[in-house]
Amino acid sequence: MAPTGKTGRYRGSVKEFPNFTASQDAEALYNAMKGFGSDKEAILDLITSRNNKQRIEISQAYKSLYGKDLIADLKRELTGKFERLIVGLMRPLAYFDAKEIKDALQGIGTDEKCLIEILASRTNQQIHNLVEAYRDAYERELEADVLGDTSGHFKKMLVVLLQGTREEDDVVSEDLVEQDAKDLLEAGDLKWGTDEAQFIYILGNRSKQHLRLVFDEYLKISGKPIEDSIRGELSGDIEKLLLAVVKCIRSTPEYFAERLYKAMKGLGTKDNTLIRVMVSRSEIDMLDIREVFRTKYEKSLHSMIKDDTSGEYKKALLKLCGGDDE
Structure with a gap:
C-alpha cells in the first residue's frame, strides 16, 4: 500500500507506471x-x-x-x-537501508551520520523491515553489529531505536505530558551533569504526537526549546542523534529538506547523502520535502539539484525530484 500524507493523498514523487509489463x-x-x-x-x-x-x-x-x-x-x-x-x-527500501547501514558500519571508522539519518527517521514498521532485511542479506543481527561498532549513550539510543517500539501516534497520555517535560528538565538543565538515560527513554519510546506536546510544555516551563537544552547538555554523536530524533518528531519532511540542502551547499556535494534521501523518500514524502525546501531555502530542490550535479546522474535525480517548484 502506498503511504499517504495527512490528507490521505500519496505524497511521493515516483508513481506507479500505467500499463506496466x-x-x-x-x-x-x-x-x-x-x-x-x-x-x-x-x-x-x-x-x-x-x-x-x-x-x-x-x-x-x-x-x-x-x-x-x-x-x-x-x-x-x-x-x-x-x-x-x-x-x-x-532494491526494496528495507534492503536499501540495510546496505547503507552495512556500508556505514564497515571499514575504518563508522559513518555515524548515515546511522543517525536512517534510525532517527524510520517508522516502527520500516525499522522491523530493515532488521529483517539485514538478517536476510548478511546473515547477521543488525543490533549486534551496531553494538560492536558504537559506544556509550549513542549506542544505547541506537539500540532503543532499533527496537521499533515507539508508541503509535494516537497514544497521548495527557497526565504524562507534564511529567515527561519535568523529567527532561530535571535530567538536563536542573541537574549537575546530565541524566542521558531519561532523554533516551522518553525520546526513544513516546509517540510523535505525545512528544510534540511534551516539547510545547518543555518550552513553557523552561523558557527554551528542547533543542537548546540538548545542545547545552550533550555533545558528540548522542547530541546529533537526539537532535535528529527531535527534528523528525517535529517534521520528518523538514528534517530531510535540511539534509538535502546541507548535502549540496558549500564546496563539494555529499553524494551519498543526496542519493540516500532521494531514493528512500521518493515514494514516501518527496512532495512534502520539496514544499518545505522551497519555503525554507527560497529555492526549489529541483533548481539546486540542477546547479549542483551533472550528466545522467543529474537527470536521474531530477526525475526522482518529480518537478520544479520555482
Missing part, C-alpha cells in the same frame, strides 16, 4: 545493455519512471528471461554516482 521492461533493459557500451539514457528513463514494486518485478522477469542478475548487470554497465543511484533504486 515487467517482461517488456526487462527486455528493454537487456537491449540497452547489449553489445558495446550501454544506452544510459534508456536505462535511467525506464528505471526512474517505475515505482519500487515494479522495479522488483522487472528484476524477477530479467532473471526468468535471461538467467542473469539485473543488479549485477547494471553494476557492470554503469559507474560512479549514477551507478550507486540506479542500483539503489532497484
Whole structure:
C-alpha cells in the first residue's frame, strides 16, 4: 500500500507506471545493455519512471528471461554516482537501508551520520523491515553489529531505536505530558551533569504526537526549546542523534529538506547523502520535502539539484525530484 500524507493523498514523487509489463521492461533493459557500451539514457528513463514494486518485478522477469542478475548487470554497465543511484533504486527500501547501514558500519571508522539519518527517521514498521532485511542479506543481527561498532549513550539510543517500539501516534497520555517535560528538565538543565538515560527513554519510546506536546510544555516551563537544552547538555554523536530524533518528531519532511540542502551547499556535494534521501523518500514524502525546501531555502530542490550535479546522474535525480517548484 502506498503511504499517504495527512490528507490521505500519496505524497511521493515516483508513481506507479500505467500499463506496466515487467517482461517488456526487462527486455528493454537487456537491449540497452547489449553489445558495446550501454544506452544510459534508456536505462535511467525506464528505471526512474517505475515505482519500487515494479522495479522488483522487472528484476524477477530479467532473471526468468535471461538467467542473469539485473543488479549485477547494471553494476557492470554503469559507474560512479549514477551507478550507486540506479542500483539503489532497484532494491526494496528495507534492503536499501540495510546496505547503507552495512556500508556505514564497515571499514575504518563508522559513518555515524548515515546511522543517525536512517534510525532517527524510520517508522516502527520500516525499522522491523530493515532488521529483517539485514538478517536476510548478511546473515547477521543488525543490533549486534551496531553494538560492536558504537559506544556509550549513542549506542544505547541506537539500540532503543532499533527496537521499533515507539508508541503509535494516537497514544497521548495527557497526565504524562507534564511529567515527561519535568523529567527532561530535571535530567538536563536542573541537574549537575546530565541524566542521558531519561532523554533516551522518553525520546526513544513516546509517540510523535505525545512528544510534540511534551516539547510545547518543555518550552513553557523552561523558557527554551528542547533543542537548546540538548545542545547545552550533550555533545558528540548522542547530541546529533537526539537532535535528529527531535527534528523528525517535529517534521520528518523538514528534517530531510535540511539534509538535502546541507548535502549540496558549500564546496563539494555529499553524494551519498543526496542519493540516500532521494531514493528512500521518493515514494514516501518527496512532495512534502520539496514544499518545505522551497519555503525554507527560497529555492526549489529541483533548481539546486540542477546547479549542483551533472550528466545522467543529474537527470536521474531530477526525475526522482518529480518537478520544479520555482
